Amino acid sequence: MPFAIELKSITKRFGSFVANEGVNLAVERGRIHAIIGENGAGKTTLMNVLFGLLQPDEGEIWIDGEKKILPNPAAAIAAGIGMVHQHFKLVPSLTVAENVFLGMEIRKGGLIDHKAQIERTASLSKQFGLQVDPSERVGLLSVGIEQRIEILKVLVRGARTIILDEPTAVLTPQESRELFQTLRGFVAQGMTVLFISHHLEEVMEVSDTVTVLRHGKEVATRPTAELTKSDLVQMMVGRFVSFDRRPRPPTSGKTVLEVEDLWCRDERRVQALRGVSFKVRAGEIVGIAGVAGNGQTELAEVLSGLRPSSHGAIRLQGRPITGLSARAIRAAGIAHVPGDRLVRGVDRNASIALNMLMGRQDQKPWSRSGIIDHRYLTEQTTALIKRFDIRARGPESPVKSLSGGNIQKVVLAREFSGDAGFLLIDQPTRGVDIGAQEAIHGEIMRQREAGKAILLISVQLDELSALADRILVMFNGTVMGELPGDRVDEEEIGMLMAGVRPGSGASARGAA
Amino acid sequence: MEVLERLFNVALVVATLRTTAPILLVALGGSFTTKAGIFNIGLEGQMLVGAFFAVIGTIFTGSPWIGVLCGVAAALVLAFVFALLVVTFKANEVVVGLALNILAGGMTVSLLKAIFGTRGSIFGHGLVGLPVLRLPNARDLGWFGQMISGYTPLVYVAFILVPVLILFYNRSRLGLYIRVVGEKPEAAEALGISIARIRYVSSLLCGLLAGLAGAHLSLGYTTMFTENMSSGRGFMAVAILIFSNGDPLKILLGCLLFGFSDALSLRLQTFGISSYLVLAVPYLVALIALFALSYRARPRIIQETLASMGRALSVKPNAATDAEKAVTRG
Numbered sequence: 001m002p003f004a005i006e007l008k009s010i011t012k013r014f015g016s017f018v019a020n021e022g023v024n025l026a027v028e029r030g031r032i033h034a035i036i037g038e039n040g041a042g043k044t045t046l047m048n049v050l051f052g053l054l055q056p057d058e059g060e061i062w063i064d065g066e067k068k069i070l071p072n073p074a075a076a077i078a079a080g081i082g083m084v085h086q087h088f089k090l091v092p093s094l095t096v097a098e099n100v101f102l103g104m105e106i107r108k109g110g111l112i113d114h115k116a117q118i119e120r121t122a123s124l125s126k127q128f129g130l131q132v133d134p135s136e137r138v139g140l141l142s143v144g145i146e147q148r149i150e151i152l153k154v155l156v157r158g159a160r161t162i163i164l165d166e167p168t169a170v171l172t173p174q175e176s177r178e179l180f181q182t183l184r185g186f187v188a189q190g191m192t193v194l195f196i197s198h199h200l201e202e203v204m205e206v207s208d209t210v211t212v213l214r215h216g217k218e219v220a221t222r223p224t225a226e227l228t229k230s231d232l233v234q235m236m237v238g239r240f241v242s243f244d245r246r247p248r249p250p251t252s253g254k255t256v257l258e259v260e261d262l263w264c265r266d267e268r269r270v271q272a273l274r275g276v277s278f279k280v281r282a283g284e285i286v287g288i289a290g291v292a293g294n295g296q297t298e299l300a301e302v303l304s305g306l307r308p309s310s311h312g313a314i315r316l317q318g319r320p321i322t323g324l325s326a327r328a329i330r331a332a333g334i335a336h337v338p339g340d341r342l343v344r345g346v347d348r349n350a351s352i353a354l355n356m357l358m359g360r361q362d363q364k365p366w367s368r369s370g371i372i373d374h375r376y377l378t379e380q381t382t383a384l385i386k387r388f389d390i391r392a393r394g395p396e397s398p399v400k401s402l403s404g405g406n407i408q409k410v411v412l413a414r415e416f417s418g419d420a421g422f423l424l425i426d427q428p429t430r431g432v433d434i435g436a437q438e439a440i441h442g443e444i445m446r447q448r449e450a451g452k453a454i455l456l457i458s459v460q461l462d463e464l465s466a467l468a469d470r471i472l473v474m475f476n477g478t479v480m481g482e483l484p485g486d487r488v489d490e491e492e493i494g495m496l497m498a499g500v501r502p503g504s505g506a507s508a509r510g511a512a
Numbered sequence: 513m514e515v516l517e518r519l520f521n522v523a524l525v526v527a528t529l530r531t532t533a534p535i536l537l538v539a540l541g542g543s544f545t546t547k548a549g550i551f552n553i554g555l556e557g558q559m560l561v562g563a564f565f566a567v568i569g570t571i572f573t574g575s576p577w578i579g580v581l582c583g584v585a586a587a588l589v590l591a592f593v594f595a596l597l598v599v600t601f602k603a604n605e606v607v608v609g610l611a612l613n614i615l616a617g618g619m620t621v622s623l624l625k626a627i628f629g630t631r632g633s634i635f636g637h638g639l640v641g642l643p644v645l646r647l648p649n650a651r652d653l654g655w656f657g658q659m660i661s662g663y664t665p666l667v668y669v670a671f672i673l674v675p676v677l678i679l680f681y682n683r684s685r686l687g688l689y690i691r692v693v694g695e696k697p698e699a700a701e702a703l704g705i706s707i708a709r710i711r712y713v714s715s716l717l718c719g720l721l722a723g724l725a726g727a728h729l730s731l732g733y734t735t736m737f738t739e740n741m742s743s744g745r746g747f748m749a750v751a752i753l754i755f756s757n758g759d760p761l762k763i764l765l766g767c768l769l770f771g772f773s774d775a776l777s778l779r780l781q782t783f784g785i786s787s788y789l790v791l792a793v794p795y796l797v798a799l800i801a802l803f804a805l806s807y808r809a810r811p812r813i814i815q816e817t818l819a820s821m822g823r824a825l826s827v828k829p830n831a832a833t834d835a836e837k838a839v840t841r842g
Contacts, residue, residue, distance in 0.1 A: 085702075091691075091692050091695050093695055094691075102703055111683040
């Protein structure tokens, strides 16, 4: 039987950058095939080539045993390929059925036949178990349902192979589970699913076959059942991930931050934190682990004063700071490295110097009687650029001219050069290349040695086991458990991240 | 009582429909651009140019129908320039709209001077208006017949266009695409719908109706051209469009309100009420109407207020559970 899709040594270059290099991909019909890799490994480029959004420089695309050239998405759709993008493109004031049929309306006598569109949407929705109300307006629906509509759009165009780009990034865990069920339903009906992910758990859970990409090359394609999570990590990163732990002297400082029974809600008014309590001591790094979307972001926002808590207490050096403004909290001694550096970390259009100034523009010696001391600022910025090894032309370079890793160093330089006793660090190495990652880890360790209390939130387990003294695992807004940073049992932490408390045997071993 | 009867009668309804028609035509034109996501403040200018060239066309050919075509053609040219600047060259739509309005005002005045050697207004010169349509058998319908018969053709066109446009937006592909382009351009783009083309088409459809509105003003509503004779109707239409979001039915209601207040003020003048006061009536009604219409935005404002209050008050539910906990502990 021919493969549903076969890509033969696809190479795609952008200038001197090679996004895909001789990638082979063979997808069997009736399988869920995952494509996994780090950021920038070339997953999305490969899928865009397959969907006709990009033209490969070399290589061939075979669909159902036929060689195809796909000059545009329309050609890919005609060949039976559909793509559900990460960002949805639905029209809020139109109904579900109108959105599904937009661009290929059913018409009768020149007019759009709403009734036929609704009936057809309803029957498709029933056939594939994608529950929607075809006559409801899209503006009123949740993200999970919007995704179903996007999938319906693909189905109605006759797709037999569906590509999903990071489909769970915007979904709640419950919605993700429903999506996986739907995908299994597709496969049962003889369709093929290709999905891009960097979530190991998801790939292990839902896929039949997995292809690992690294630096634009195909590393391996294997049946998922033959692999363990750590095999996948090793293939993704390209070396044995030793979870190399940073050496450290033991510390036992006094408590700097104390969080007690903290609750809050997210934008959708859903409880995001449900009674979180912990302490962070001076000279200690406390790691927060968990699958993204289990309350870590909200925890960081509440601690930094960007989101109100609904209940609970936060004490810094024994003083309550609950309900204070972000500014007052900074003044009280919290430095914050935000998870989304481009939104809350820097002003991209401002210079490095001005970004270094932010938050202390009214403090001596940065300014005097309301006038900024630019000479001092330039001096300090130059020194920080040197100390943090920020690759930039000078203090006046705009931040947007820097790479992701260097932008992150700008944020770290500003936050670490203050005199805050508590550092709140959220995803310090997200989207940062390996070299810069190492430097950032080194800087965090230096802050620990300087006696700072550090809360490190990360979705990367190896980062936590390299840096943290203790790791708290969050699940669904609660702390599921605590592990010592020097003895991370992947099995155990994986269970906690999935919301399962390990059996008594496991915890006894942990206590021993 | 007698005064009220003299004021509110079939004649007032007729006058209302007459005064509503020009503003309805131009507002329905603006509905295309509004729905396509263009804020078109140039309606006034397109209408004025339409009125002027309708008169010119009629005087030079002797046929008011050709006059109407000339007016529409002139408005289309202006609408095309608008689309060219706004869609292709991505200029600011308010600036372009205002500039074209000023151009229309200046151009009509100077052409008037150049061709007829006068300022102010022109009539005569062999100018004929559009014929009045008397519906057959209307006389048998009594007062209702009086109400619906005896208008110039473009009045009927204006009112018939309302259901036509409702059908257009809900059931035709072009209407649907115009809405999508206005509401979610990236969705249109993803489906291969050309945003620029849809916006051009909307601008030209808008020019078509604005031109008809102008022609109606100079050949139907009156039979003359006066300097700046659109007298703010284009701007009134813009106001109605903002509050109706371009929905034809809401546009009709808004225009009827303006038409009614206009007609009322004309009638009040015959009662010897100070003309200054009377002339203020349409604007007063407009103000009240806009206030009332903007009151519609209330749910959103209330929603936001409630949301922010909810955030501040969200302590409560948990505080309550906390209290419960305390009780159970006790």
